[in-house]
Amino acid sequence: MQIVSIKRLRRRELRSKLVRSGVLFFTLLTLLPLVYILLYIVKQGIGAINWSFFVQLPKPVGESGGGIANALAGSFIIVGVATLLAVPIGIASALYLSEHSNGQLAGAIRFCVEVLVGIPSIVVGIVAYDWLVKPMGYFSALSGSVALAIMMLPIMIRSAEETLKRFPTSLREASLALGVPYYKTIIKVLLPCSLSGVLSGIILSVARIVGETAPLLFTAFGNPYLTTNILRPMQSLPLLIYNYAISPYDSWHQLAWGAALVLLIWILLLNILTRIIIRRWSVRY
Amino acid sequence: MERPILEVKDFHAWFGTHEVVRNVNLSLHRNRVIAVMGPSGCGKTTFLRCINRMHELTPGARTEGQILLEGEDIYRMSPIMLRLRVGMVFQRPNPFPHMTIYENVLAGYLLNNIKLNRNDKEAIVESSLRKAALWEEVKDNLKKKGTFLSGGQQQRLCIARAIAMKPDILLLDEPTSALDPISTAGIEELLQELKKNYTLILVTHNMQQAARVSDDTAFFYMGELVEFAPTRQLFTAPQDQRTQNYITGRFS
Numbered sequence: 001m002q003i004v005s006i007k008r009l010r011r012r013e014l015r016s017k018l019v020r021s022g023v024l025f026f027t028l029l030t031l032l033p034l035v036y037i038l039l040y041i042v043k044q045g046i047g048a049i050n051w052s053f054f055v056q057l058p059k060p061v062g063e064s065g066g067g068i069a070n071a072l073a074g075s076f077i078i079v080g081v082a083t084l085l086a087v088p089i090g091i092a093s094a095l096y097l098s099e100h101s102n103g104q105l106a107g108a109i110r111f112c113v114e115v116l117v118g119i120p121s122i123v124v125g126i127v128a129y130d131w132l133v134k135p136m137g138y139f140s141a142l143s144g145s146v147a148l149a150i151m152m153l154p155i156m157i158r159s160a161e162e163t164l165k166r167f168p169t170s171l172r173e174a175s176l177a178l179g180v181p182y183y184k185t186i187i188k189v190l191l192p193c194s195l196s197g198v199l200s201g202i203i204l205s206v207a208r209i210v211g212e213t214a215p216l217l218f219t220a221f222g223n224p225y226l227t228t229n230i231l232r233p234m235q236s237l238p239l240l241i242y243n244y245a246i247s248p249y250d251s252w253h254q255l256a257w258g259a260a261l262v263l264l265i266w267i268l269l270l271n272i273l274t275r276i277i278i279r280r281w282s283v284r285y
Numbered sequence: 286m287e288r289p290i291l292e293v294k295d296f297h298a299w300f301g302t303h304e305v306v307r308n309v310n311l312s313l314h315r316n317r318v319i320a321v322m323g324p325s326g327c328g329k330t331t332f333l334r335c336i337n338r339m340h341e342l343t344p345g346a347r348t349e350g351q352i353l354l355e356g357e358d359i360y361r362m363s364p365i366m367l368r369l370r371v372g373m374v375f376q377r378p379n380p381f382p383h384m385t386i387y388e389n390v391l392a393g394y395l396l397n398n399i400k401l402n403r404n405d406k407e408a409i410v411e412s413s414l415r416k417a418a419l420w421e422e423v424k425d426n427l428k429k430k431g432t433f434l435s436g437g438q439q440q441r442l443c444i445a446r447a448i449a450m451k452p453d454i455l456l457l458d459e460p461t462s463a464l465d466p467i468s469t470a471g472i473e474e475l476l477q478e479l480k481k482n483y484t485l486i487l488v489t490h491n492m493q494q495a496a497r498v499s500d501d502t503a504f505f506y507m508g509e510l511v512e513f514a515p516t517r518q519l520f521t522a523p524q525d526q527r528t529q530n531y532i533t534g535r536f537s
Contacts, residue, residue, distance in 0.1 A: 170379040178393040179368035
């Protein structure tokens with residue numbers, strides 16, 4: 001006698017197929033907004049992109065053409081300075097957390113890092129305003145970098161800590177047993193072995209803040225001219241997009257779409273770079 | 286009689302409140318293989334890790350008593366200087382994954398920023414790998430990562446790394462327990478060669494291995510050093526009932 005009748009078996013197979021296609025459907029649904037955004041921005045922005053778009057300053061209203069050189073340079077500088085500020089603090093914190101995983105202070109720091117993730121970016125902007133813009137008396141790229149660095153920290157710390165914690169005790173002991181002092185073991189064994197994870201954490205945190213607008217509104221502020229002085233107001237891609245998108249001029253809208261496309265490609269490249277680093281440089285224990 | 290290379294006097298070791306090594310007294314002589322054997326949890330590995338002061342790296346660990354390396358109290362030395370003189374090979378091969386074979390052999394120098402010129406480097410790499418019986422197998426691949434080697438080769442690389450520092454004593458913590466029988470035989474054969482230049486202290490849970498490779502054997506049981514004697518004597522005419530029970534397989 002058959003335990004399961006053919007009829008019931010059919011029904012089960014059908015149900016299993018249904019569930020499988022349901023799961024697939026909803027997965028594809030999550031991709032829809034992403035694909036839509038990508039296609040739409042490419043469609044709107046590609047027309048704006050040409051050589052002068054990258055090397056020229058925006059033209060005054062009424063003149064056509066012009067570019068976003070000031071925003072492009074500004075974004076590079078602001079994000080670059082933010083990275084320089086955040087990396088030492090972030091890596092040092094991650095090291096502390098991974099070396100003292102169970103300590104009380106580590107627990108407190110970890111909790112603060114969690115909270116930092118949830119703080120709205122505009123609030124971070126206000127903090128930087130209060131710390132730097134108010135005492136200095138004017139908006140500056142540096143204050144924008146500080147705001148962005150604060151936003152980078154939690155992402156960087158968490159991913160670096162995860163990588164550092166995976167470092168096996170056996171290798172730490174191998175180094176110590178050779179008479180290598182603790183701090184040299186950290187610098188010359190632990191960090192190089194964890195390099196790919198730490199680097200990709202840094203790059204991901206950069207990718208996360210490249211497009212942030214709110215923290216820059218009253219810090220870097222924006223600037224219609226090209227400047228490299230980080231103590232002065234500076235333009236950046238997201239600020240340019242924000243300002244031009246709410247303007248009433250078509251030529252500015254066009255520049256904003258182009259800038260959005262550039263920003264998108266930048267972030268995409270950072271993500272690809274992360275994958276390459278993980279694939280090429282990761283050390284297997 | 287010449288002065289022992291290592292003397293252990295009234296030595297105790299704890300993890301927190303748990304006493305793992307109890308009142309060990311021992312004198313070890315040069316150019317011999319000394320096996321430290323005993324059942325799991327008998328304190329043999331902890332004892333070994335006290336000799337290069339790796340034990341104290343565990344939080345809550347402490348020791349009492351003396352260990353003298355050529356008459357000098359190791360607990361008055363800097364642990365770094367001590368570890369340059371007492372090398373260690375671990376249970377599982379642990380070559381540095383971010384270094385080539387060449388760099389792995391020199392790791393003790395590279396990581397300690399000890400400057401060597403190119404000729405010295407090459408001489409050290411070749412002689413260490415030769416002593417570790419690995420030279421012929423890797424001489425054309427010195428620039429490859431150490432982790433590409435087989436388990437037995439990796440373990441010999443770790444031995445080369447330890448002896449490159451020209452230590453007085455080489456500690457081996459069950460160095461074959463993660464290896465297949467052929468690699469194990471290779472390492473055991475190597476130990477006989479190495480004792481010409483070094484004093485080897487080998488922790489093993491494998492009695493047959495202790496009998497095969499060692500000149501002297503220390504039998505640990507429940508943290509105590511039950512018996513220490515030349516290997517042949519310990520295996521043929523044990524003085525202590527517990528040793529007798531262990532080597533006849535009445536407990537493990």
